[in-house]
Amino acid sequence: MIASVRWGDALAIGLATTLVATAFALAYSPGEEPTHLVVTQAGNEPRKYRLDEDRLVEVNGVAGTTEIEIRQRKARCLRSPGSNGICEAAGWLERHGDMAVSLPNRLVLQVRGSGTHFDSMHY
Numbered sequence: 001m002i003a004s005v006r007w008g009d010a011l012a013i014g015l016a017t018t019l020v021a022t023a024f025a026l027a028y029s030p031g032e033e034p035t036h037l038v039v040t041q042a043g044n045e046p047r048k049y050r051l052d053e054d055r056l057v058e059v060n061g062v063a064g065t066t067e068i069e070i071r072q073r074k075a076r077c078l079r080s081p082g083s084n085g086i087c088e089a090a091g092w093l094e095r096h097g098d099m100a101v102s103l104p105n106r107l108v109l110q111v112r113g114s115g116t117h118f119d120s121m122h123y
Contacts, residue, residue: 034096034111037075039068042106051075051111061105068109077102077109 005013039059040046049057049070056078057068064081074094077087080102087107090100096113 034073034094034098034113036112037068037070037093038110038112040108040110049075059105059107061102061107063104066102066105066107075109075111076100080107081105 034051036051037049038046039049039057041059041061049055049068051070051073054071055069057070059066059068061081066080066087067078069076069078074092076092077090077100080087082102082104087100087102087109090098090109093100093109093111096111098111100109101107102109
């Protein structure tokens with residue numbers, strides 16, 4: 001036997017569907033355009049590099065030199081003195097909030113845009 005759907009049930013189903021669809025659209029919508037790479041090293045002031053200028057950046061650290069490549073509005077850790085290759089394994093950083101870490105040189109690379117960004121780790 002099939003029970004009929006009452007108007008209140010239909011309203012609740014409609015509102016729940018709208019809420020889920022809106023949350024999905026907001027969570028997976030493209031974020032702001034990244035504009036720069038911030039390189040933070042322990043004991044030093046953060047340095048900013050524009051992503052619209054292709055370049056190779058070398059950062060000297062306690063364990064050696066970390067090479068950072070900026071090309072086509074993306075950045076990556078090209079070479080780092082770490083034996084595990086954690087920094088290189090991060091690949092291309094292209095979205096706002098993407099990050100790579102070079103532990104031996106105490107170095108963090110992070111792509112940022114002009115505004116604030118929602119980060120679930122800091123919510």
